[in-house]
Every structure is written in structure tokens, then in C-alpha cells.
Amino acid sequence: MLRFLIVLCLSGVILQAQDGAGVPERVPYTNTRSADGFDMPVGKPDAEGYYRSRGLIVGRHLGDDWNGNGMGNSDLGAPVYSTAHGLVVYARNARMGWGNTVIIRHVFWEGFRWNYVDSLYAHLHQVFVREGQQVRRGQCVGSIGTNFGMYTAHLHFEIRKNLRIGINQGSYRKDLGNYHRPYDFILGHRKVSGGNRPVKVPKDTFRLQAQSVDEMRPGRIPAPREKPTPKRGDFKVNRYSSPLR
Numbered sequence: 484m485l486r487f488l489i490v491l492c493l494s495g496v497i498l499q500a501q502d503g504a505g506v507p508e509r510v511p512y513t514n515t516r517s518a519d520g521f522d523m524p525v526g527k528p529d530a531e532g533y534y535r536s537r538g539l540i541v542g543r544h545l546g547d548d549w550n551g552n553g554m555g556n557s558d559l560g561a562p563v564y565s566t567a568h569g570l571v572v573y574a575r576n577a578r579m580g581w582g583n584t585v586i587i588r589h590v591f592w593e594g595f596r597w598n599y600v601d602s603l604y605a606h607l608h609q610v611f612v613r614e615g616q617q618v619r620r621g622q623c624v625g626s627i628g629t630n631f632g633m634y635t636a637h638l639h640f641e642i643r644k645n646l647r648i649g650i651n652q653g654s655y656r657k658d659l660g661n662y663h664r665p666y667d668f669i670l671g672h673r674k675v676s677g678g679n680r681p682v683k684v685p686k687d688t689f690r691l692q693a694q695s696v697d698e699m700r701p702g703r704i705p706a707p708r709e710k711p712t713p714k715r716g717d718f719k720v721n722r723y724s725s726p727l728r
């Protein structure tokens with residue numbers, strides 16, 4: 484019996500090490516609930532009333548910008564929803580180009596194995612969750628903001644393959660090896676099998692998470708380059724702009 488348990492434990496360790504790219508080895512695991520699907524982070528579940536002013540541009544802009552159809556700051560304070568069930572692994576004012584930022588870690592079943600992604604919600608006006616909190620798909624985690632007046636109100640939303648990134652974007656390749664195209668990822672995962680099960684998820688994967696942002700030396704982390712939100716006219720030629728159905 485003892486021998487069987489030892490084999491079982493060892494196989495568990497090996498399985499964890501083999502799980503998805505971007506999962507650091509030798510980090511503690513904790514519990515969460517597997518995703519049963521992914522929804523849009525605004526106008527839930529289909530982003531009704533919102534449009535994307537920018538999509539992912541490799542090397543430059545690593546997620547989607549969501550704006551309210553009313554344009555300007557009409558969406559200031561509007562609810563931002565967790566794209567799926569998961570665990571809040573970051574909920575702080577990251578300052579610089581990010582502002583109030585929430586990162587949620589998700590586990591989903593695909594390709595006969597558990598996969599992990601982090602969803603990131605930045606420039607928030609308010610944050611309604613805390614680190615370590617379990618959230619459900621569609622749960623309000625914050626509200627749309629301007630990053631303290633730096634931008635016209637919008638949601639910057641990312642889905643990362645690499646669980647190490649956190650707000651330390653400058654240390655990792657800004658490509659599709661580390662990031663999903665959020666809009667396409669969600670459309671391809673509106674419903675996933677194996678959802679609503681208790682599963683293990685790695686935690687403490689951000690190198691800079693242990694430090695509070697105030698302790699970081701200025702200039703140590705390059706601020707993400709953000710351009711002001713384009714006007715509505717620019718958006719119309721964006722191939723990502725077709726309204727969701």
C-alpha cells in the first residue's frame with residue numbers, strides 16, 4: 484500500500500511538471516474550479532454595447548481594448564466581468580501604464596489535459612476582488628477606468644499562456660508564444676467540457692508578486708506602451724471590429 488502511494492505521489496509530481504507550457508516548476512499549487520467556458524469581459528456574455536478599438540499586435544499591444552458604444556468616457560465605471568471561473572492571483576494598483584489591475588488564473592480541459600491561462604483586466608476604476616479569491620464566470624471583478632486620467636476610459640484585456648508574466652511584461656517575448664489573441668480565444672472556448680470541477684492551479688508564479696509595487700525601483704519595469712484610444716472612425720477599419728453576434 485505504501486509503495487502504491489509513493490508511486491501515486493511521484494506520478495502526480497511528474498504530471499504537474501508536464502502540464503502546459505508556461506507553468507513554472509516547483510511552485511505551490513492551490514485549489515480552484517475548472518472553467519466551463521469563457522465569456523467576453525464586458526457587456527456579458529457577448530460584449531453587447533461594446534466594441535474593440537484595438538486588438539493584439541505582436542510586439543506592441545498584447546490584448547484587446549474594449550470601449551462602450553457611447554464612446555468617450557461613457558463607459559467609465561461600467562462593470563468588468565471575469566471571463567471564466569478561476570482564482571484571483573493579482574489585484575493591485577500596478578501604477579505606470581497599468582493602473583488598477585486584476586489577474587485571474589483559469590484551468591480548462593482541452594487536448595486531453597488541463598491547460599492554464601491568466602486573464603488580465605487593466606486601467607480599472609474600481610477593484611472588487613482580492614488576491615486569493617475564487618471567482619465565477621461573469622462575476623463583476625472591477626469597473627472600467629481611465630488609469631487615473633491617463634487614457635479615455637476603456638478596458639485593456641489580455642489572455643496569457645505564460646503564467647510567469649504578471650505585470651513584468653518587459654521580461655517576456657511579446658508574441659503568440661506567451662499570449663493568446665483574447666477575442667479569438669474566447670470565441671473558440673465559449674463552452675468547454677470538464678468544467679465546474681475542483682482542480683489544482685499553480686500560485687506564486689510572478690517573480691515580482693512578493694514585492695509591493697512601491698518597493699520596486701523606479702524604471703525597473705518598463706511601462707507598457709499604450710496609445711490613446713482611437714476615435715470611432717479608426718475603429719471601423721479594424722478587422723476586429725465586427726460586432727459580436
Ligand SMILES: [Zn+2]
Pocket residue numbers: 537544546547548638639640709
Ligand atoms: Zn490596451
